[in-house]
Amino acid sequence: MSYLPPPTKLLLLALGLVAGHPRVGWAQGTTTSPPSVPATPELKPALKAGPKSKLAQPPDSVALNDYLRKAAALQLKFKDSEALAAYESALKLNQQHYGSLWHAAVLSVSIGNRYSDETRKSAYFAAAHQYAGRALALQPEAGESNYAMALALFSQAGLLSARDRLRIFKQLRTHVFLAAERRPDMPEAWQLLGRWYYRVAHYNVLEKVFSRVVLGGYPQGASSKKAMEAMEKARQLDPMRIQYCYDLARMYKYQGHRRRAITVLQEAIKLPTYTSEDLTVNRLCQQLLPPLVRAASRRDRLHARWYERMPATNKPDARE
Incomplete structure (x- = not known):
């Protein structure tokens, strides 16, 4: 093992112990009668050729x-x-x-x-x-x-561990950008790009330092705004997919856009559910909505009280 200076060793130890920065939770369903675990497909020798090689394409058969x-x-x-x-x-x-x-x-x-x-x-x-x-x-x-x-x-x-997860998120950048660029009509690509933007934009201090010291820098250009824009694009392309609504509402919530989150969630819980995963996400939307409505109502009451206490000459109507 190559020599690492003490600061780098401490950083690696810290990353191995922490679970990583909390991020938006993406709902996952379960199944009660699981299919058999697939065997890992083998790479045939012919498929190990470089990307530019012309691989033989046998004609499609009826079968x-x-x-x-x-x-x-x-x-x-x-x-x-x-x-x-x-x-x-x-x-x-x-x-x-x-x-x-x-x-x-x-x-x-x-x-x-x-x-x-x-x-x-x-x-x-x-x-x-x-x-x-x-x-x-x-x-x-x-x-x-x-x-x-x-x-x-x-x-x-x-x-994976925090260290390996950071390596993968750096590797992911090329793939998520190419997917959205080459298939702008694919809502799934925009959803994944939005998730990547949001996760990278919320790297904590340890993750940023590790990426700079060990990985040679962390992915640039990510932001919460870009994440929400990408997720909005996914929802525009497929407004019936409840998972996009849930992801977008969570982003709105964490960025302080309660009204937007409430609107998206109210529309989401009315969407039809076709799978067990849809039902799970629908329940998550229903759980997320009431606290946001209560928080928005409290804010409205505070604004109303503040407005009532304002001198008449300072109120917007009076100035107009």
Whole structure:
């Protein structure tokens, strides 16, 4: 092990002991009848070629197209496990099918998020990382492959130590920006960019110092304003997704925009719920709303009292 000066050792020790700066909590559902943990997909020798190599693309077969249609139909019915199995069957016929790879990565994260057990989570997230890596090897500049990789890394970061989490958040920057840039019509990409902006903008002192000393600097350009703008963009693209409303309302709350948070939450609890995850987020929205309404009401009463005590000549109406 290379020599580290005492200040750096103390910094590393501190980061190993603290859990990291509190951040916006992203709701995750659970499932009572879990599917089997996926085996980590192997990288075939042909897929280890550089991004610019021309990988042979075998023609799509009738069976492959059948699997793709089946997977798309299952996704529309929110049957993620069955859809993932269909994409995996398609990949057995064509290991380099780009659409199947990035969809498999996204579905693996979705399924993994339903577990409270970190071992199962880690297995699904690792599989997602492998699928996303193979998609990136095929199309390194595409929005879908970069979104899939960003999602896999973001999910894995939650299971890592503070030091490793900071490394991943620095690595994430390229992927989240490319995803939103190349697929501006994809609300999921804007949601992930908003989450990344918000997390990086709220690095605590230890995280900033560690990033500067050990990682050579922390990601620049992040802010709460940009985070809320990105999340608003996601909500505009898909106003029926309750998760976007919840994320945005939480950001508004922590930035002191109570009225905006209340408006978003009131709209969110009226949205239809299709999955157990939607129901969970709906309950979280209902729990978050009453304290904000009470706080806003207290503020209005204080303003009313202050206005009543003002001299008549200083009141806005009198000046007009």
